[in-house]
Amino acid sequence: QKEVEQNSGPLSVPEGAIASLNCTYSDRGSQSFFWYRQYSGKSPELIMFIYSNGDKEDGRFTAQLNKASQYVSLLIRDSQPSDSATYLCAVNWGAGNMLTFGGGTRLMVKP
Amino acid sequence: EAGVTQFPSHSVIEKGQTVTLRCDPISGHDNLYWYRRVMGKEIKFLLHFVKESKQDESGMPNNRFLAERTGGTYSTLKVQPAELEDSGVYFCASSRQSNTGELFFGEGSRLTVL
Numbered sequence: 315q316k317e318v319e320q321n322s323g324p325l326s327v328p329e330g331a332i333a334s335l336n337c338t339y340s341d342r343g344s345q346s347f348f349w350y351r352q353y354s355g356k357s358p359e360l361i362m363f364i365y366s367n368g369d370k371e372d373g374r375f376t377a378q379l380n381k382a383s384q385y386v387s388l389l390i391r392d393s394q395p396s397d398s399a400t401y402l403c404a405v406n407w408g409a410g411n412m413l414t415f416g417g418g419t420r421l422m423v424k425p
Numbered sequence: 426e427a428g429v430t431q432f433p434s435h436s437v438i439e440k441g442q443t444v445t446l447r448c449d450p451i452s453g454h455d456n457l458y459w460y461r462r463v464m465g466k467e468i469k470f471l472l473h474f475v476k477e478s479k480q481d482e483s484g485m486p487n488n489r490f491l492a493e494r495t496g497g498t499y500s501t502l503k504v505q506p507a508e509l510e511d512s513g514v515y516f517c518a519s520s521r522q523s524n525t526g527e528l529f530f531g532e533g534s535r536l537t538v539l
Contacts (some may be wrong), residue, residue, distance in 0.1 A: 318467070348526045357429070357516070357530040358468070402468065406526045410481055411458060411518075413526060415468040 316341045318405050320416035329425050333390040337403030337416055340384070347379055347386045348413065350402040358402055362388060393423040427451065429531035431517050437537045443505040446534045448517030450499070456480075456520040457500050458528060459492060463513035471515075474500060475523060507538045 476497035
């Protein structure tokens with residue numbers, strides 16, 4: 315069974331700090347990895363994707379992938395209160411967009 | 426550009442009744458997906474349409490669920506008869522391509538079965 319695991323949190327960080335969100339997945343055959351952000355009562359929104367081992371940076375966000383350890387993370391630099399949301403890790407194991415989601419980590423950035 | 430819209434935003438029904446959820450994808454998106462999140466669980470895939478054809482319905486829980494996308498535009502998801510365990514948030518998503526993982530989600534339809 316393909317599974318994606320996340321700590322549900324809440325993860326609380328002060329404004330301006332780095333928030334580190336982590337995700338592990340069960341199957342080495344995983345193809346691609348995604349981070350979605352979901353504000354309460356709103357739709358999940360894609361913020362980062364990564365396909366290859368290493369780091370991928372986009373503005374204040376960095377996604378890190380380690381396929382050998384089956385681990386993907388999201389770093390948010392200079393965290394802002396507006397970053398407070400639930401962050402969903404998702405994995406695509408093959409063709410099509412059948413994503414397997416983790417349960418999400420709730421991030422709270424305190425002013 | 427309008428996003429993915431879902432209706433109703435919240436539905437409360439009694440066990441045994443029927444509910445139909447509707448999704449309007451982003452214009453031009455051939456791919457349409459249904460996902461759902463039941464209480465305390467992660468978001469799970471239900472099925473995938475490419476235009477009007479079901480590409481993958483491996484996530485549909487049982488035959489009480491029927492999804493349609495006549496004409497390849499909007500989609501409906503009918504639950505008949507509804508059971509208590511069907512309560513949750515049903516998300517629709519659409520995408521232009523089918524292999525990028527970049528899905529555009531609607532805000533979901535919350536279903537409560539009493």
